[in-house]
Amino acid sequence: MQDTFQTLVSGLSLGAVYALVAMGFSLVYRTMGLVNFAHADIAMIGAYAASTFYLTSELPFAVAMIVAILVTGAIGLVIERVLRPLENKDFDLMLIGTIGFGIVLQAVAILIWGTTGRAVPSPLASAPLDVFGIRIRTYDLLVMGVAALAVVALGFFLSRTKRGAAMQAVAMDHEAATAVGIDVGRSNALAFAIGAGLAALAGGLVGPMLYVDASLGGALGIKGFAAAMLGGFGSINGAVVGGIAIGVLDSYAAGHFQGYSVLVTFLVFTVAIMIRPTGIFGERTVSRA
Amino acid sequence: MNRPARPLAPRPLLVGALVLGAAVTACSAPGDSAEKAGSDSGPIKIAIVDARSGQLSSLGDWEYKGAKLAIDEWNKKGGIDGRTIQMKSFDDQGDPTTGTNLARKIASEKYIAMIGTAESAVTIAMAPVLKQSEIPNITSGQADALVAQKSPFLFLNGPTSTTYDSTLAKFLVEDQGFKKIAMISNNGSFGKGEHDAFAKAAGELGVTPVSDQVVTTDQKDFSAALTKIRAAKPEVVFIGSEEVEAGLIVKQARDLGIDAPFAGAAPQGTPVFIETAGKKAVEGTFVSSPYLSNEISPAAQKFAAAYKAAYGEEAELHGAKAYDGTNIVLTALKNSKVATGKKLADAIRATRYEGLLGDFEFGEDGVGITKTTIGVIRDGKLVEHK
Numbered sequence: 001m002q003d004t005f006q007t008l009v010s011g012l013s014l015g016a017v018y019a020l021v022a023m024g025f026s027l028v029y030r031t032m033g034l035v036n037f038a039h040a041d042i043a044m045i046g047a048y049a050a051s052t053f054y055l056t057s058e059l060p061f062a063v064a065m066i067v068a069i070l071v072t073g074a075i076g077l078v079i080e081r082v083l084r085p086l087e088n089k090d091f092d093l094m095l096i097g098t099i100g101f102g103i104v105l106q107a108v109a110i111l112i113w114g115t116t117g118r119a120v121p122s123p124l125a126s127a128p129l130d131v132f133g134i135r136i137r138t139y140d141l142l143v144m145g146v147a148a149l150a151v152v153a154l155g156f157f158l159s160r161t162k163r164g165a166a167m168q169a170v171a172m173d174h175e176a177a178t179a180v181g182i183d184v185g186r187s188n189a190l191a192f193a194i195g196a197g198l199a200a201l202a203g204g205l206v207g208p209m210l211y212v213d214a215s216l217g218g219a220l221g222i223k224g225f226a227a228a229m230l231g232g233f234g235s236i237n238g239a240v241v242g243g244i245a246i247g248v249l250d251s252y253a254a255g256h257f258q259g260y261s262v263l264v265t266f267l268v269f270t271v272a273i274m275i276r277p278t279g280i281f282g283e284r285t286v287s288r289a
Numbered sequence: 290m291n292r293p294a295r296p297l298a299p300r301p302l303l304v305g306a307l308v309l310g311a312a313v314t315a316c317s318a319p320g321d322s323a324e325k326a327g328s329d330s331g332p333i334k335i336a337i338v339d340a341r342s343g344q345l346s347s348l349g350d351w352e353y354k355g356a357k358l359a360i361d362e363w364n365k366k367g368g369i370d371g372r373t374i375q376m377k378s379f380d381d382q383g384d385p386t387t388g389t390n391l392a393r394k395i396a397s398e399k400y401i402a403m404i405g406t407a408e409s410a411v412t413i414a415m416a417p418v419l420k421q422s423e424i425p426n427i428t429s430g431q432a433d434a435l436v437a438q439k440s441p442f443l444f445l446n447g448p449t450s451t452t453y454d455s456t457l458a459k460f461l462v463e464d465q466g467f468k469k470i471a472m473i474s475n476n477g478s479f480g481k482g483e484h485d486a487f488a489k490a491a492g493e494l495g496v497t498p499v500s501d502q503v504v505t506t507d508q509k510d511f512s513a514a515l516t517k518i519r520a521a522k523p524e525v526v527f528i529g530s531e532e533v534e535a536g537l538i539v540k541q542a543r544d545l546g547i548d549a550p551f552a553g554a555a556p557q558g559t560p561v562f563i564e565t566a567g568k569k570a571v572e573g574t575f576v577s578s579p580y581l582s583n584e585i586s587p588a589a590q591k592f593a594a595a596y597k598a599a600y601g602e603e604a605e606l607h608g609a610k611a612y613d614g615t616n617i618v619l620t621a622l623k624n625s626k627v628a629t630g631k632k633l634a635d636a637i638r639a640t641r642y643e644g645l646l647g648d649f650e651f652g653e654d655g656v657g658i659t660k661t662t663i664g665v666i667r668d669g670k671l672v673e674h675k
Contacts, residue, residue: 003516006545010512115342119536119565128544135546210509211537211565213344219509255513258503259476 005134007251013140013209015247016147020202021224022231022239023154024195030234031171031191032087034094038079038101039199040221045105046072046200047207047216048113051120061123065204069197075105076196080189087188088174102217109214117213143205150201151240154194158236167191223250226269232279241280332375333368333627335360335618336395338405338415340383344507344533347561348407348607352429353378354600355611356404358592359619361599369623381406385414396422401629402618403427407607409435410478416440423630425637427614429607431555432482436654442634444655446614447646448579450479450486453554456661457527457577458490460674461552467524471549472498473514473538474529477506483529483554499523506534515542525575528553536565543570550574555606558664558671568669579646580606581664581673589645613644617657 021043028036049071053064079101086094124142128135158164169177170187178184202220203212210216227246231238249268253261276282337356339349360376368374379395381388388411395403396418402425406412409430419426420440427444428435433451435443461467470491474484480503488498500521502514515538518526526542526549528535535556542551543566552575556562563571583593583604592612596604617640622628625636642649642657649657665674 003520006516006519007513010510010516014510110342115346116561117344117533119533119540119567121567122544128546130546135544137544211344211533215343215507219507251510251513254504254508254510255517258514259505261508261513262505 002133003255007255008248009134009136009140011248011251012244013137013143013247014206014251015244016144017202017206017209017220017243018223018227018246019240019243020147020150020198020205021220022227022243023151023236024198024202025224025228026231026234026236026239027154027198028191028195029228030236031167032188033171034091034098035233036079036192036195037095037098038105039098039195040217040224041102041105041109042072042075042196042217043199043203043206043220043224044212044214044217045075045109045203046196047203047212048109049200050204051118051207051212052113054123055118055120065201068204069200072196072200072203073193076192076194077189079196080192084185084188087185106214106217113214115214117211117216119211120207122208139208143209146201146205150198151236154198154236157194163187163190223247226266228279230269230272230279232281235279235281238279238281330372332373333622334398334400335374335376336379336400336403336405337376338379338381338388338391338395338403338411339407340411341378341380343383345383345408345531347532347559348429349380349383349405351605351607352405352407352611354596355604355608356615358596358599358608359612359615362595363619369619370627372627374619376404381408381411383408383411385410388412388415389418391415392418392422395419396424400424401627402622402633404611404615404618405429407611408479409482412443413438413478416443419443423634425618425630425634427618427637429610429614430479432478433486434478434482436656440655441631444614444617444637444651445657446617447555447610448658448661449656450482450554451490452656452659453577453661454483454487455490455493456663457552457554457575458487458494458496460577460663461525461527461575462491462494462496465525468496469499469522469524470496470527471500471502471518471521471523471525472527472529473502473504473511473518474527475504475506475508475531475534477531479531480506480529487527487529498527504530504534504538506530508534509537511538511541512545515545515547518542519545519547523549525549526551528557530556532556532559532561533565536562536571539566539570539574543567552576554578554661558666559605559607560603563666563669571666571669574666575674576664576666576671577661578606578664578671579658579661580609581662581671585673586645588643592645609645613642613646613649616644617642617649 046068050064050068053059053067083094083097122139124138126138128137166182167187174184227242231242250265253264257264339352340346341349360374379391392415407429409432412428412430416438420442425442427446433449474480500518550573554577558576558578593604621636621640638651647658651657663674664671
C-alpha cells in the first residue's frame with residue numbers, strides 16, 4: 001500500500017511536467033492548427049538556460065526560471081516570424097519547418113553547452129517530507145504547485161482577457177477575426193511565445209528532477225505529445241488530465257514491468273487512443289490548410 | 290487526393306540521394322586503392338571509435354585522451370619502424386547501429402587496428418564486421434558478452450564484469466558481512482552484464498538479492514524501482530549502470546530516504562558519477578576497480594602527470610585503460626614488424642605488458658587482466674579501502 005502511494009507521488013510530479021509540455025503543444029495547436037514539433041527542444045533549451053542562470057550565473061532559481069522563460073519566449077517569436085509567410089499557404093511546409101527548428105535547437109544546444117549534460121541540484125534544501133512512510137520531496141510539491149498556477153493563469157488569460165478572447169476567435173475563424181480587426185499574425189506570435197514559455201517552465205522545473213542534456217527534449221516531447229493526444233489535442237484541460245495520466249501510468253509501469261515500462265506505457269496509450277481517437281476532451285480539430 | 294504535386298515529391302529526393310551517394314563513392318575510391326592493408330610504408334592507420342556526443346560522451350572523451358596520449362608518446366619517439374602512427378577518431382554516439390556502420394567504414398578505409406569503444410553494446414555490434422575484415426580491436430568494454438563473441442580479433446584492455454563483480458561480491462559478503470543486498474541495473478549490454486555477473490557471484494556465496502530491479506538505459510526517473518528497494522531494507526545496494534544513470538539513481542535514492550551505501554564497478558569511481566549524484570550522496574560507496582587512483586604506483590603517477598600536462602585535467606580509470614590498451618596494440622605492432630590481420634591479433638595475444646592496471650597476459654578469450662581492488666568514496670574522492 002505504501003509502495004502504491006509512493007509510486008503515485010512520483011508519477012504525479014512528473015505528470016505535472018508532462019501536463020505543462022502538453023499545454024504548450026495544445027495552445028499552439030488550438031490557435032494555429034499547427035503541431036509545433038520544435039516544442040520539446042524548446043523545453044530542452046529552457047532547461048539548459050534555467051540551469052545555466054541558476055548554476056553558472058548563480059541567480060536565484062525563480063529568477064533563473066523567469067529569464068529562461070523570456071529566452072524561450074523570444075525563440076518562439078522567432079520561429080513564428082520565420083513561419084509566418086507560410087501561414088494559410090503551405091501547411092505541410094510549416095510542420096516540416098517546426099521539425100527543422102527542433103533539429104537546429106539541438107545542434108545549438110550542443111554548440112553552446114557541449115555534449116555531456118549536467119545534473120542540477122534541487123533548489124530547495126529542505127529534507128523530503130515523511131507522511132506515513134511516504135517520502136515526498138519538497139521540490140516535487142513546488143513543481144506541482146507551479147504547474148497548477150500555470151494552468152489557472154493560462155485558463156484565466158484565454159477566457160477572461162481581451163487578448164485571450166481574440167486568440168480564441170482566431171482559432172475559430174481567422175477570416176472573420178481578421179474582418180473584425182484582430183491581428184492574426186500577432187495572435188499567432190503570442191500563442192507561440194506563450195507555448196515556448198510553457199516549454200521553458202516544464203524544462204526548467206524538470207532539470208533538478210532528471211538530467212539536463214541535448215536529448216532531454218526527446219524524453220519530454222514524446223510523453224508530452226502523448227499527454228496532449230490522450231487528453232484531446234487542443235484542449236487545455238485535456239492537456240492537464242493527459243499529462244497526469246501519462247505520468248502516473250509511466251510510474252506504475254516502471255514499478256511492475258521494469259525494463260519494459262516504456263513499451264507498456266505506450267501500449268496502454270495506443271489502446272486508449274484506438275478506443276477514443278479524439279482523446280478524453282476531444283474537440284473537432286482545427287485545420288487551416 | 291486534391292494535391293497532385295505530392296506523389297512527385299519523393300522523386301527529386303531520390304535523385305538527390307543517388308547523386309550524393311555517387312559523389313561519396315567517388316571521393317573515397319582513390320583513398321582505397323592508394324593504401325593497401327599492411328602496406329610497408331606510409332603512416333600506420335589506427336581508428337579510435339568512441340561516443341563523442343550524447344550521454345556517454347564523457348566516457349568516450351576519456352578513452353580518446355588516453356589513447357591519444359599513448360600514440361603521441363610513440364610518435365615522439367619516432368613511431369614504429371620509422372613510420373608514424375596516424376590515429377583518427379570516429380563518433381559512434383554510443384549507438385550500436387552507428388557503430389556497425391563505422392565498422393564497415395573502418396574496414397573499407399583499411400585501418401589496421403581499432404581502439405575502442407568504451408561501450409560494450411557498441412563493441413559487440415561492431416565485432417562481427419571487424420572479425421570478418423580481420424581488424425584487431427581492443428575495447429574498454431567489460432561485459433562478459435564481449436568474451437561470448439568468441440572473436441579472435443577482440444581484446445579487452447581491462448577486466449570483465451565477472452572479475453569486477455566477483456571481487457566486489459566477495460568483499461561485501463565476506464569482509465563486510467552484508468546479507469541483505471539489493472540490486473538495480475539497466476537492461477543495456479553493460480548493465481545486464483553487471484547484473485548477471487554480480488547475481489552469480491553473490492549466489493555462489495549463498496546470498497540472493499532482497500530486491501532485483503531492472504531499469505532501461507534512457508530512464509531518468511527511478512522512483513518506482515527505488516521504492517521497491519527501500520521496502521526491502523537492504524544493507525547495501527549494488528548498481529549496474531553507466532556513470533550518469535548511476536549518479537541519478539543515487540541522488541534519487543537519497544531523496545527517497547535510502548541510507549544504505551551503494552556498491553558497483555568502474556563507473557561508480559568516476560568524477561561524473563560523483564558530480565551527478567552530489568558529493569554527500571555518494572559518501573561510502575564501494576567501488577571495485579583495477580585503477581583506484583593516480584597515486585597508487587610510480588607508473589600511474591607518471592601517466593597522471595603526462596595526462597595533466599596534455600589535457601589540463603586529472604586522469605582516471607578509463608584514460609588509463611585506453612592508455613594501456615593502445616600501448617599493447619603498439620607494442621604488438623612493433624614486435625610483429627607492423628603485421629596486420631590474424632598475425633597482428635596473434636602478436637597482441639602474445640604481448641606481455643606491465644600496465645597501469647596490472648600485468649596484462651591475454652588468454653584465448655582476449656582478457657588480459659583478472660584482478661581488481663576495492664575502493665571507497667570518502668569526501669568525494671575514491672580511495673583504497675583499508
